[in-house]
Every structure is written in C-alpha cells, then in structure tokens.
Amino acid sequence: AQTVTQSQPEMSVQEAETVTLSCTYDTSESDYYLFWYKQPPSRQMILVIRQEAYKQQNATENRFSVNFQKAAKSFSLKISDSQLGDAAMYFCAYRSHNTDKLIFGTGTRLQVFP
Amino acid sequence: GAGVSQTPSNKVTEKGKYVELRCDPISGHTALYWYRQSLGQGPEFLIYFQGTGAADDSGLPNDRFFAVRPEGSVSTLKIQRTERGDSAVYLCASSLESGGAPRGTGELFFGEGSRLTVL
Numbered sequence: 001a002q003t004v005t006q007s008q009p010e011m012s013v014q015e016a017e018t019v020t021l022s023c024t025y026d027t028s029e030s031d032y033y034l035f036w037y038k039q040p041p042s043r044q045m046i047l048v049i050r051q052e053a054y055k056q057q058n059a060t061e062n063r064f065s066v067n068f069q070k071a072a073k074s075f076s077l078k079i080s081d082s083q084l085g086d087a088a089m090y091f092c093a094y095r096s097h098n099t100d101k102l103i104f105g106t107g108t109r110l111q112v113f114p
Numbered sequence: 115g116a117g118v119s120q121t122p123s124n125k126v127t128e129k130g131k132y133v134e135l136r137c138d139p140i141s142g143h144t145a146l147y148w149y150r151q152s153l154g155q156g157p158e159f160l161i162y163f164q165g166t167g168a169a170d171d172s173g174l175p176n177d178r179f180f181a182v183r184p185e186g187s188v189s190t191l192k193i194q195r196t197e198r199g200d201s202a203v204y205l206c207a208s209s210l211e212s213g214g215a216p217r218g219t220g221e222l223f224f225g226e227g228s229r230l231t232v233l
Binding site: 004043044045046047052065091093099100101102103104105106107 | 117145148149154155156157158159162169170173201203205207221222224225226231
C-alpha cells in the first residue's frame with residue numbers, strides 16, 4: 001500500500017523569504033501523480049501544484065515549485081517570496097495512475113510572520 | 115453555484131443518532147468523492163462516484179456508512195448509529211472527469227466540508 005509522510009508538523013517563515021516543505025512517499029508503482037494542497041481555516045482544500053511521475057522536469061506555478069526526486073521518493077514544495085496569505089495547512093498527496101483515490105500525508109502547518 | 119457546496123457546515127448530534135451530510139458538486143462534474151478528515155490528520159478516502167454509481171467504496175469504515183448519488187449530481191453521505199469516533203470534517207470533492215483516466219487532468223475541487231461532532 002502507498003503511504004505519504006510529512007515529517008514537519010509545523011514550519012514558519014518570514015514574509016518575502018523562502019521556505020521548503022518536505023514530503024516523502026512509498027510506492028512500488030512507476031506511474032503516479034503527486035500533489036500539494038493548501039487548506040486554510042475555511043477547510044477548503046485548494047490545489048497548489050501537481051507533478052506527473054513520468055515527467056522529469058519539476059513543476060512550477062508562480063511562486064510555488066517542487067523538487068521531485070523519483071528515485072528517493074521525495075517531493076518537496078518550495079514557496080518563494082512568502083506572503084501572509086500563504087499561511088495554512090499544506091498537504092502532500094499521492095494518486096496512482098489507474099485509481100481515483102488521493103492518499104494524503106498528515107500535513108504541515110505553515111506560519112508566515114511579517 | 116460556482117463551487118462545491120456542502121451542508122450543513124456544522125452538525126452536532128448525540129451518540130446513536132442518524133446523520134445525513136449533503137454535497138452539491140460543480141455543475142457538469144461527473145466524478146464525486148467523499149473524504150473524512152479527523153483532527154490533526156490528512157483527509158482519508160471514503161467513496162468515489164462516477165455518475166450515479168459508486169465506483170469505489172473501499173474507504174467506507176463499516177456498514178454504518180452509506181452514500182448515494184441517485185441522479186448523478188447531489189450526493190448524500192449517511193451515517194447510522196453515530197459514534198464519538200465518527201467526529202470529523204467530511205469533505206466532498208468533484209471533478210470534471212475521472213482522475214483515473216490515463217493522463218486525465220482529474221483536478222479535484224473541494225467543498226468547505228461538514229464538521230460533524232458526536233457527543
């Protein structure tokens with residue numbers, strides 16, 4: 001069975017600085033998708049970025065980028081130029097290529113200080 | 115509405131009672147998902163609908179949990195004989211197509227969840 005591990009329960013960053021959130025996963029599959037979701041206090045999960053395992057190039061979305069290391073089964077999220085609105089819970093998630101289930105990690109709470 | 119709508123936003127009930135949680139997905143989205151998020155945890159998959167049928171219900175914890183989507187749009191998650199351990203936020207998500215389709219975008223759009231508290 002696949003598992004997703006987020007080893008950082010909490011992280012903090014100063015506004016305008018850069019922070020990296022860690023995620024590792026375990027799978028025997030070669031084709032899958034990885035995601036980072038943001039969950040603000042409203043509870044709504046918002047997709048931040050996604051990565052297809054078959055793509056070697058790391059995904060980027062504006063200030064958000066990932067470092068995908070397939071052999072190491074690592075998928076970290078880098079947030080550049082952090083903003084106060086980035087403060088939230090961040091969840092890493094895995095999905096097999098042939099199912100519709102997302103498997104989530106336990107989350108990292110990000111605090112952003114002015 | 116423009117997004118996934120879930121009602122009620124908060125529900126407090128007593129142990130042993132029956133509860134229904136409603137999800138109204140984005141119009142036109144054929145796939146619908148229910149997840150449960152316990153305190154301090156990530157969401158856990160419960161059930162997935164493609165149209166009216168439950169394509170995967172492997173995440174339902176026991177037979178007290180049941181979900182329907184009779185017309186392929188609104189879905190209701192039903193919990194019988196509630197227990198204190200059922201207390202959690204129940205999240206619903208929808209997508210335009212099955213995320214399991216090869217190379218499908220399958221982006222899930224989540225609602226704000228229903229927080230269930232069983233006393």
